[in-house]
Amino acid sequence: MIFVTALFLGSFYNVLAIRLLKKQSFVYPPSHCPQCQHRLAPWDLVPLLSYLVLRGKCRYCQSPISPLYPAGELLTGLSLYLAYRHLGLQLELLPAVILISVLVLAVLTDLRKKLILDVITLPALVLLLVLRLVIGEYSFWFYLAGGLTGFGLLLLISIVSRGGMGGGDIKLYALIGVVLGPSLTLLSLVLASFMGALVGGVMILLGRWQRKETIPFAPFIFVGTFVAYFYGETVWVWYLQLW
Numbered sequence: 001m002i003f004v005t006a007l008f009l010g011s012f013y014n015v016l017a018i019r020l021l022k023k024q025s026f027v028y029p030p031s032h033c034p035q036c037q038h039r040l041a042p043w044d045l046v047p048l049l050s051y052l053v054l055r056g057k058c059r060y061c062q063s064p065i066s067p068l069y070p071a072g073e074l075l076t077g078l079s080l081y082l083a084y085r086h087l088g089l090q091l092e093l094l095p096a097v098i099l100i101s102v103l104v105l106a107v108l109t110d111l112r113k114k115l116i117l118d119v120i121t122l123p124a125l126v127l128l129l130v131l132r133l134v135i136g137e138y139s140f141w142f143y144l145a146g147g148l149t150g151f152g153l154l155l156l157i158s159i160v161s162r163g164g165m166g167g168g169d170i171k172l173y174a175l176i177g178v179v180l181g182p183s184l185t186l187l188s189l190v191l192a193s194f195m196g197a198l199v200g201g202v203m204i205l206l207g208r209w210q211r212k213e214t215i216p217f218a219p220f221i222f223v224g225t226f227v228a229y230f231y232g233e234t235v236w237v238w239y240l241q242l243w
């Protein structure tokens with residue numbers, strides 16, 4: 001039930017990402033095909049299923065539907081389900097759901113337009129800071145230190161790489177820090193950079209990416225943060241056993 005609910009939430013995040021990028025209202029106009037403008041019926045909007053049944057094509061004009069739609073739905077569905085499996089019904093689920101939602105939206109806007117939107121990150125950051133006054137295993141100062149760690153590290157990288165890291169990434173890492181605290185934020189960044197370098201290197205070798213092209217970093221931030229937040233301790237133990 002949680003998985004299915006989260007799929008619908010993911011479907012809403014798709015719409016939210018697209019309309020915030022276009023600075024449109026997210027309640028009006030009603031959902032329509034971006035190609036033929038035909039208004040979509042409720043059965044065209046069932047997460048995952050509609051895409052599968054329609055075999056990735058618009059029912060009305062046959063133009064292809066972006067695979068980002070089912071991908072965004074599945075990402076939201078799976079990650080919120082895993083968060084629930086991991087945390088159960090406890091207060092920490094609230095910052096977890098906000099973090100995952102912001103990260104899903106960051107992945108969607110970064111993949112579409114190489115942007116991470118302040119209009120999503122900043123209000124969520126303020127909300128999480130307020131929540132950290134009352135929710136969390138550690139004190140508020142621990143999580144504030146996490147936020148400063150994320151912000152500081154990314155600012156440093158951005159200065160050293162001369163703008164290789166965007167302002168959106170910096171603010172996003174401040175938010176991640178407020179949820180994860182300092183050490184897991186560092187782990188998240190190490191994992192994200194490692195995966196980014198690995199995938200980026202392979203893509204450049206295969207000729208799929210140009211060396212100078214900016215690579216959307218949000219998907220790596222998503223995976224790095226998810227692993228650090230929910231499996232951070234396991235990763236540390238595994239890492240220490242290597243030595």
Ligand SMILES: [Zn+2]
Nearest residue numbers: 033036058061
């Ligand atoms: Zn169409």
